[in-house]
Amino acid sequence: MQCIHPGFGLSYFNKELTGPEYAGRFAKEALELGTEVMLNSMVLEVNGAANEIICINREYGMTRVTAKSIVLAMGCRERTRANIQIPGTRPAGIYTAGSAQRLVNRQNTMVGKNVVILGSGDIGMIMARRMSLEGAKVLAVVEIMDYLAGLTRNKVQCLDDFNIPLKLKHTITRITGNERVEGVYIAQVDENKKPIIETEEYLQCDTLLLSVGLIPENELTRKAEITISGITSGPEVNQYMQTSAPSVFACGNVVHVNDLVDNVTVESMAAGKYAALYGAGKLEQKDEVRTVTGSNVRYICPQRIMPCDEGKAKLFFRVLAPDLDVRIEARSGGKVIASKKERRVNPGEMCSIQIPLSELNSDIVVDVIKEV
Numbered sequence: 443m444q445c446i447h448p449g450f451g452l453s454y455f456n457k458e459l460t461g462p463e464y465a466g467r468f469a470k471e472a473l474e475l476g477t478e479v480m481l482n483s484m485v486l487e488v489n490g491a492a493n494e495i496i497c498i499n500r501e502y503g504m505t506r507v508t509a510k511s512i513v514l515a516m517g518c519r520e521r522t523r524a525n526i527q528i529p530g531t532r533p534a535g536i537y538t539a540g541s542a543q544r545l546v547n548r549q550n551t552m553v554g555k556n557v558v559i560l561g562s563g564d565i566g567m568i569m570a571r572r573m574s575l576e577g578a579k580v581l582a583v584v585e586i587m588d589y590l591a592g593l594t595r596n597k598v599q600c601l602d603d604f605n606i607p608l609k610l611k612h613t614i615t616r617i618t619g620n621e622r623v624e625g626v627y628i629a630q631v632d633e634n635k636k637p638i639i640e641t642e643e644y645l646q647c648d649t650l651l652l653s654v655g656l657i658p659e660n661e662l663t664r665k666a667e668i669t670i671s672g673i674t675s676g677p678e679v680n681q682y683m684q685t686s687a688p689s690v691f692a693c694g695n696v697v698h699v700n701d702l703v704d705n706v707t708v709e710s711m712a713a714g715k716y717a718a719l720y721g722a723g724k725l726e727q728k729d730e731v732r733t734v735t736g737s738n739v740r741y742i743c744p745q746r747i748m749p750c751d752e753g754k755a756k757l758f759f760r761v762l763a764p765d766l767d768v769r770i771e772a773r774s775g776g777k778v779i780a781s782k783k784e785r786r787v788n789p790g791e792m793c794s795i796q797i798p799l800s801e802l803n804s805d806i807v808v809d810v811i812k813e814v
C-alpha cells in the first residue's frame with residue numbers, strides 16, 4: 443500500500459500501475475469469489491502435518507483454522523543497521539528505506555532534509571526519487587558492490603533523472619551525531635569489501651536510509667520443520683510451489699526475494715491452483731529431480747521438479763555476476779533441454795528459462811555461458 447509509485451504490472455497486465463492499484467485488482471477478484479478474509483490477524487503457528495494454522499486477532503482471540511492445504515505468503519522483511527553492523531553512534535535519523543517510505547507515503551511525515559542512502563536496491567532508489575520529489579536533497583546512493591543491486595530502469599528513472607550520484611564499490615564506515623545524525627563517512631572498498639581508509643570522505647546529512655536487502659519471513663516455516671534453502675532463506679519448492687510438507691505450498695517473497703511483483707503473481711497463481719488440486723486429492727505425487735546451479739548461477743527456484751508426460755515449467759534464477767551476450771542452457775542427463783540467448787544478465791534482475799517436463803531423466807543443471 444505504501445508503494446504509490448508506478449512500475450507494477452508491466453508484464454502481467456501490460457500496464458503501468460501503482461502498488462495499491464495492482465494489489466486492488468486481485469483483492470477485488472478474491473472478494474468477488476467469496477474468499478473469507480481475516481484482517482488484523484497474526485498467524486502464530488503452521489502445522490503442515492495436521493493441516494492447521496493457529497492465529498490471533500482482537501475479535502476471535504486465539505483461533506485454529508483447519509484446511510486441506512495451506513499457502514504460505516508472508517513476504518519478507520528489511521535488513522536493519524543491526525544486521526549489517528555499521529560502527530558509530532546511535533542517533534535518530536536512521537531508517538530502513540521501507541519504513542521511511544511508509545512514513546512519507548502513508549503517514550505524511552517527512553523523515554529528513556539531507557539524505558544519504560546505503561544500498562542500491564530498488565527500494566533505496568525509489569526512495570531516493572521520493573525524497574527528492576518531497577524537497578529533500580539526496581547526497582548519494584552508496585553501494586558496496588561494483589554493480590547495481592536493483593533494476594537498471596530504476597537507476598535511470600530514480601537516480602539519473604534526478605542527478606543523484608551512485609557511488610559503487612563504496613560503503614559507510616562511520617555515522618556521526620548524538621541526538622540526530624550529523625553526517626556519515628563513506629570510503630571505497632577493496633576486492634575483499636574492506637574499506638580503504640585513505641579514501642574516506644565526509645557527507646554532512648541528517649538522515650540515513652538503509653536499503654541493504656530483504657530477508658524472507660520464515661520463522662513459521664522453520665517452526666513447521668519445512669525444508670529451507672540455505673541460499674534463498676525461503677522454503678524449497680517444486681514447480682507446483684509445494685514445500686517439503688506436501689499439503690503446504692508457498693509463493694512470493696517468502697520463497698525468494700523478487701524484484702518484480704509480476705513474477706510473484708505467476709508463482710502465486712501456480713501455488714493457489716495446485717494447493718486447490720491437492721486439497722481435492724487431484725495432485726499426483728511422483729519422484730522428483732533437483733535443479734542444480736551451474737556456471738554463474740547463484741540459485742534456482744523451484745529447487746525440485748516433478749517430471750510429467752507433458753507441459754513446461756519456468757525456472758527463475760539469479761546470476762552471481764553481471765555479464766553481456768550470454769547463452770542460458772538447461773541440461774538433464776547430459777542433454778540440452780532448453781537454451782536461450784540473453785544480451786545482458788545482472789544479479790539484481792531475475793532471469794528465467796522454460797523447460798519441458800517430459801524429457802527429465804536426472805537433475806537439471808542451469809548454466810549461464812559467455813557466447814564467443
Ligand SMILES: Cc1cc2nc3c(=O)[nH]c(=O)nc-3n(C[C@H](O)[C@H](O)[C@H](O)COP(=O)(O)OP(=O)(O)OC[C@H]3O[C@@H](n4cnc5c(N)ncnc54)[C@H](O)[C@@H]3O)c2cc1C
Nearest residue numbers: 449450483484485515516517518565694695696702703704
Ligand atoms: C519499497 C518497495 C518498492 C517496490 N517496488 C516495486 C515496483 O516498482 N514494481 C514491482 O513490480 N514490484 C515492486 N516491489 C516488489 C513487490 O512489492 C513485492 O514483490 C510483492 O509485494 C511481494 O508480494 P508477497 O505477497 O510475496 O509479499 P508482501 O506483499 O510483503 O505480503 C506479505 C503479507 O503477509 C503478511 N504477514 C507476514 N507474516 C504474517 C503472519 N505471521 N500472520 C499474518 N500475516 C502475515 C504481511 O503483513 C504482508 O501483508 C516493491 C517492493 C517494495 C518493498
